[in-house]
Amino acid sequence: MISRDTTGSFKLMKSMNRALILNTIRTHGPISRADIAKKTKLTPPTVTNISGELLKSGLINEGETGVSKGGRRPILLTINWNSQFVIGIDIGVRKVRLILTNLKAEIVSKRVEKLPVPLTADDLTGIMTAAVKKLIDAAEVDPGKLLGIGVGMHGIVDAEKGVSLYAPTLNLKDIPLKDVLEQAFRIPVKVENDAKTLALGERWYGGHGPDTDNLVCVNVGEGIGAGIIFNNRIYHGNDHIAGEIGHMVVDIDGPRCSCGNYGCLQTVAGGRALKEYVLREAALGRETSILEAAGGNPDEADGKIIYECALKGDGLALEAFAKTGRYLGLGLLNLIHLVNPPLVVIGGGVAKAGDLILKPVQNLVKQRGITEKAKRTDIAISRLGEEGTAFGAVTLVLADFFALEAKTEKR
Numbered sequence: 001m002i003s004r005d006t007t008g009s010f011k012l013m014k015s016m017n018r019a020l021i022l023n024t025i026r027t028h029g030p031i032s033r034a035d036i037a038k039k040t041k042l043t044p045p046t047v048t049n050i051s052g053e054l055l056k057s058g059l060i061n062e063g064e065t066g067v068s069k070g071g072r073r074p075i076l077l078t079i080n081w082n083s084q085f086v087i088g089i090d091i092g093v094r095k096v097r098l099i100l101t102n103l104k105a106e107i108v109s110k111r112v113e114k115l116p117v118p119l120t121a122d123d124l125t126g127i128m129t130a131a132v133k134k135l136i137d138a139a140e141v142d143p144g145k146l147l148g149i150g151v152g153m154h155g156i157v158d159a160e161k162g163v164s165l166y167a168p169t170l171n172l173k174d175i176p177l178k179d180v181l182e183q184a185f186r187i188p189v190k191v192e193n194d195a196k197t198l199a200l201g202e203r204w205y206g207g208h209g210p211d212t213d214n215l216v217c218v219n220v221g222e223g224i225g226a227g228i229i230f231n232n233r234i235y236h237g238n239d240h241i242a243g244e245i246g247h248m249v250v251d252i253d254g255p256r257c258s259c260g261n262y263g264c265l266q267t268v269a270g271g272r273a274l275k276e277y278v279l280r281e282a283a284l285g286r287e288t289s290i291l292e293a294a295g296g297n298p299d300e301a302d303g304k305i306i307y308e309c310a311l312k313g314d315g316l317a318l319e320a321f322a323k324t325g326r327y328l329g330l331g332l333l334n335l336i337h338l339v340n341p342p343l344v345v346i347g348g349g350v351a352k353a354g355d356l357i358l359k360p361v362q363n364l365v366k367q368r369g370i371t372e373k374a375k376r377t378d379i380a381i382s383r384l385g386e387e388g389t390a391f392g393a394v395t396l397v398l399a400d401f402f403a404l405e406a407k408t409e410k411r
């Protein structure tokens with residue numbers, strides 16, 4: 001009789017082999033069974049057996065024939081990208097962004113929901129659940145073909161339990177995001193901090209090349225967070241707070257932050273600091289076109305309006321980007337000296353300002369990097385656009401499905 005343990009390890013071995021084969025077809029397909037066996041070092045019968053199961057389940061296709069190396073021309077296998085679908089959710093401070101994609105992370109359907117102020121945890125989970133239902137309906141996808149849901153949530157997240165531990169800007173604690181979504185939709189749910197999610201999205205779909213095993217991705221919106229990918233793994237730290245550079249203190253006597261401390265980086269850099277600087281200077285009588293562009297309502301003077309005014313040459317708008325960009329550069333310089341990554345990618349809402357934010361950051365790092373190599377650290381704006389974190393959320397599920405790369409793992 002086979003003991004339960006043996007059955008368990010046999011099952012594990014089989015699912016690992018299955019993931020290995022799937023991932024090999026994903027990265028190298030169209031590919032023959034013989035070449036899969038060569039690349040994975042699995043035996044040809046194992047490859048034939050498991051690819052037979054994958055064909056039966058519809059996850060892969062048998063298609064064109066390859067070049068013969070003597071004998072029959074081999075039949076090539078490819079992933080059936082539209083056999084399953086994934087939902088990615090980006091929970092920001094003001095809105096929830098959702099995308100539904102195929103296995104190639106190609107968007108089938110998307111939605112944005114605004115969040116009311118103030119907001120309770122129940123409001124948030126209610127809005128999120130309703131939005132997922134609408135997204136699935138709009139995509140006209142068979143719910144049986146949904147592989148899972150990934151969630152990128154701002155603030156401190158326990159990725160193992162799928163709980164938002166603390167969202168300072170919303171002043172919310174202990175939101176059981178994974179439980180709520182799994183109960184509502186009966187599919188696996190992965191939850192991760194938004195900057196870490198974005199970093200994973202960058203690693204897979206950011207176009208930085210397959211060899212970027214180490215990278216830091218900084219999400220700059222209202223707040224600032226960093227996702228650190230180290231040896232192909234998301235780095236969480238001991239209690240899920242690794243990468244919270246928005247709360248790195250850069251001025252001990254600085255302004256009060258939403259977290260209760262004083263002089264955190266995000267009080268002087270990032271979207272909120274940008275707006276506050278502009279409004280403060282305008283209130284002191286500085287000449288600017290920003291308030292007029294905001295229809296006379298200071299509340300409406302958001303990053304987009306300040307950006308547009310800067311492009312038209314508004315002195316205060318240009319100065320606001322230069323100043324907050326310099327502070328962001330200071331935060332990134334500290335991060336570069338701490339982690340020493342080859343690449344830092346800036347994403348999030350503020351990244352839309354492109355060179356206006358990138359140049360002051362690059363200049364500061366060039367001036368103050370501790371060595372010539374530190375000064376030359378590659379710093380780039382994310383190419384994933386405003387859906388970057390939602391792509392990352394999709395990647396949380398895909399990384400698990402294809403199992404081998406950039407898995408989220410504690411420490």
Ligand SMILES: [Zn+2]
Pocket residue numbers: 246247257258259260261264
């Ligand atoms: Zn803070």
